[in-house]
Amino acid sequence: MRILGLVLREIRFRRLSFALGVLSVAVAVGCLAAELAHLGRYGAARQAQIDAKIDATEAAMRRLEDDYRVITKRMGFNVQIFPRGQSLAELHAAGHGTVFMPEERAETLARSRAVSVQHILPVLQQKTAWPERERTVILIGTRAEIPRGEGAAKQPVLDPVPAGAAVLGWCLHRDFGIARGDRIAFRGREFTVAACHEERGTADDISLWVNLAEAQEMLGLPGKISAILALSCQCEGAAIEGIRAEIAAILPDTQVIEYAFQAEARREARTRAARARSDAVGGEESFAEESRRTWEEFAAALVPVVAAACFVWIGVLALLNVRERRSEIGILRALGLHARDILAIFLARAGLVGAAGALLGYAGGIAALRAASPDGVPFFSAGIFAAAMLGAPALAMVVSWLPALMAARQDPAAVLREE
Amino acid sequence: MLAAIEVVKRYAGPAGQVTALAGASLTIEAGELVIVRGPSGSGKTTLLLACGGLLAPDAGRVLVDGQDLYRMTPNERAAFRARTIGVIFQQYHLVPYLTVRENIMAAALAVPDARAGDRARELAARFGLGDREGHVPAALSTGERQRAALARAFLNRPRILLADEPTGNLDAGNAETVLSALGEFARGGGAVLLVTHDPRAAPYGARTVAMEAGSIGTPA
Numbered sequence: 001m002r003i004l005g006l007v008l009r010e011i012r013f014r015r016l017s018f019a020l021g022v023l024s025v026a027v028a029v030g031c032l033a034a035e036l037a038h039l040g041r042y043g044a045a046r047q048a049q050i051d052a053k054i055d056a057t058e059a060a061m062r063r064l065e066d067d068y069r070v071i072t073k074r075m076g077f078n079v080q081i082f083p084r085g086q087s088l089a090e091l092h093a094a095g096h097g098t099v100f101m102p103e104e105r106a107e108t109l110a111r112s113r114a115v116s117v118q119h120i121l122p123v124l125q126q127k128t129a130w131p132e133r134e135r136t137v138i139l140i141g142t143r144a145e146i147p148r149g150e151g152a153a154k155q156p157v158l159d160p161v162p163a164g165a166a167v168l169g170w171c172l173h174r175d176f177g178i179a180r181g182d183r184i185a186f187r188g189r190e191f192t193v194a195a196c197h198e199e200r201g202t203a204d205d206i207s208l209w210v211n212l213a214e215a216q217e218m219l220g221l222p223g224k225i226s227a228i229l230a231l232s233c234q235c236e237g238a239a240i241e242g243i244r245a246e247i248a249a250i251l252p253d254t255q256v257i258e259y260a261f262q263a264e265a266r267r268e269a270r271t272r273a274a275r276a277r278s279d280a281v282g283g284e285e286s287f288a289e290e291s292r293r294t295w296e297e298f299a300a301a302l303v304p305v306v307a308a309a310c311f312v313w314i315g316v317l318a319l320l321n322v323r324e325r326r327s328e329i330g331i332l333r334a335l336g337l338h339a340r341d342i343l344a345i346f347l348a349r350a351g352l353v354g355a356a357g358a359l360l361g362y363a364g365g366i367a368a369l370r371a372a373s374p375d376g377v378p379f380f381s382a383g384i385f386a387a388a389m390l391g392a393p394a395l396a397m398v399v400s401w402l403p404a405l406m407a408a409r410q411d412p413a414a415v416l417r418e419e
Numbered sequence: 420m421l422a423a424i425e426v427v428k429r430y431a432g433p434a435g436q437v438t439a440l441a442g443a444s445l446t447i448e449a450g451e452l453v454i455v456r457g458p459s460g461s462g463k464t465t466l467l468l469a470c471g472g473l474l475a476p477d478a479g480r481v482l483v484d485g486q487d488l489y490r491m492t493p494n495e496r497a498a499f500r501a502r503t504i505g506v507i508f509q510q511y512h513l514v515p516y517l518t519v520r521e522n523i524m525a526a527a528l529a530v531p532d533a534r535a536g537d538r539a540r541e542l543a544a545r546f547g548l549g550d551r552e553g554h555v556p557a558a559l560s561t562g563e564r565q566r567a568a569l570a571r572a573f574l575n576r577p578r579i580l581l582a583d584e585p586t587g588n589l590d591a592g593n594a595e596t597v598l599s600a601l602g603e604f605a606r607g608g609g610a611v612l613l614v615t616h617d618p619r620a621a622p623y624g625a626r627t628v629a630m631e632a633g634s635i636g637t638p639a
């Protein structure tokens with residue numbers, strides 16, 4: 001019979017005490033293992049949910065951004081074509097073109113195969129006096145849209161002004177109390193008011209539209225126009241550069257300007273869509289980050305508490321076992337056993353209780369979790385298992401070590417007396 | 420062979436100090452069986468424990484073959500005790516989870532010996548425990564426990580035996596067996612310190628000393 005024999009005999013003799021010790025360690029380890037496994041799985045599930053939400057938001061916002069792009073593209077590129085010699089400085093200072101080109105330019109463009117231009121409207125625009133009313137107005141001569149080749153069945157985007165008719169901007173009809181159907185005199189000619197525009201907040205409010213031919217006559221610019229409006233270029237992938245290039249090839253002595261407000265609206269719409277997407281995804285991500293941090297703090301606080309409770313419990317059990325067996329230490333010491341043999345006896349038992357308890361507890365904890373979880377996903381973690389198998393016996397041994405050593409160091413008679 | 424010189428032992432209790440040994444001196448030569456008698460509480464057990472190297476005295480020395488037991492380290496003393504001294508405690512102090520045979524053999528834990536098992540069986544038979552070998556102490560009568568403790572003290576063939584009331588619970592026949600075993604051990608060259616009030620022990624003793632209030636008196 002050697003030391004291990006002694007340990008095994010004691011365990012067999014005090015089966016219940018050993019079983020209780022193992023059970024207690026098992027409960028402690030089981031709770032800890034189950035808690036850790038549950039925390040880990042729950043955390044992973046939450047992360048997956050958060051990731052899915054971020055993906056969904058990203059996708060939704062990307063769709064929105066795409067929609068914006070399509071919508072703004074459908075707005076078309078409305079451009080004005082001016083003679084090359086038109087100085088932009090003068091154009092903006094005067095509020096209209098100051099250099100003219102032949103009306104045929106519009107015909108040339110309409111006859112061309114240019115695909116990016118759909119509605120072609122020649123205009124003659126000039127700031128001029130309305131002597132009858134002592135006003136300065138912008139006279140705009142327009143004609144019917146020039147039909148384009150075979151695919152010309154498009155809806156006209158502007159109603160032409162027939163000969164003898166005039167359309168008035170808001171300031172003009174408001175200030176002079178003119179209404180639709182009234183007859184007015186303009187530079188010695190009689191016109192019937194065909195329409196009165198609502199307030200637009202632009203130079204349109206002081207504009208007066210007449211038929212192009214009449215405007216040319218009144219301004220002494222026969223066959224001349226100041227600009228061609230090219231509207232609604234809905235071509236796929238159309239960009240202002242492409243339109244410019246195409247028009248430059250057909251009408252080399254012109255320049256193309258996009259209506260500024262429209263270009264800006266388009267740019268702004270797209271920028272906002274992109275910003276909304278990045279804000280939404282960013283918000284989702286920072287929420288995810290925030291909630292992940294909260295979660296980690298919670299787990300980090302919970303694990304040590306449960307672990308500490310388990311450790312204290314295992315330690316108390318090991319300590320009680322040694323206290324209970326002090327007289328045995330006295331006997332064995334009286335029989336001449338070395339202090340280290342005494343320690344070996346107690347540490348071996350503590351180690352066995354710890355290892356058996358950890359094994360049982362880990363298996364039990366995982367089995368319980370698996371039984372309780374609907375999907376039967378495995379909870380086993382080699383790391384936690386190894387930690388339990390090493391930690392529980394080590395802890396029980398460490399806690400047993402000091403009281404056993406102290407009892408072994410005393411005079412055997414002093415320990416025996418306590419019985 | 421065994422010499423206790425001016426041994427003083429005081430116990431510190433909640434009610435103050437108790438002087439259990441007040442400079443007790445006792446010498447036992449090889450081949451000698453010395454009986455120590457005295458009233459209860461006179462310090463007999465304390466003296467025996469001090470002589471066995473189990474309880475460090477506050478003053479005085481305990482020499483075995485000229486070696487001072489209490490100048491050894493605790494582990495040296497334990498090893499020395501295992502080889503040299505057999506102790507029979509008044510309370511037996513058997514290991515509760517070991518059978519009689521295992522309890523006897525437990526003495527060999529510190530002095531491994533292949534023949535310990537055979538000798539344990541012999542000793543069990545010799546002290547009338549042949550049919551009790553497989554029982555744990557809880558299943559034994561008080562007298563049987565006493566004899567098991569005696570057998571354990573003999574296992575390592577010590578040169579000194581210290582026995583504290585070994586016949587206290589024994590009938591005439593068993594007391595005879597135990598006393599003659601101690602006497603035989605002394606005749607074989609061992610030294611025996613026998614604490615007892617048992618008048619049946621007198622014929623086996625070379626000498627009887629009286630203890631009184633922690634001191635050894637003149638031979639009674």
Ligand SMILES: Nc1ncnc2c1ncn2[C@@H]1O[C@H](COP(=O)(O)OP(=O)(O)OP(=O)(O)O)[C@@H](O)[C@H]1O
Nearest residue numbers: 417430432437439458459460461462463464465466
């Ligand atoms: N651990 C202790 N603490 C305090 N006092 C003690 C202790 N052990 C013994 N004593 C006291 O020391 C004295 C001697 O005790 P001891 O056990 O040596 O007496 P004894 O002669 O063996 O008595 P008995 O015949 O009853 O066995 C007693 O008065 C006892 O009360």
Ligand SMILES: [Mg+2]
Nearest residue numbers: 463464509583
């Ligand atoms: Mg006594």
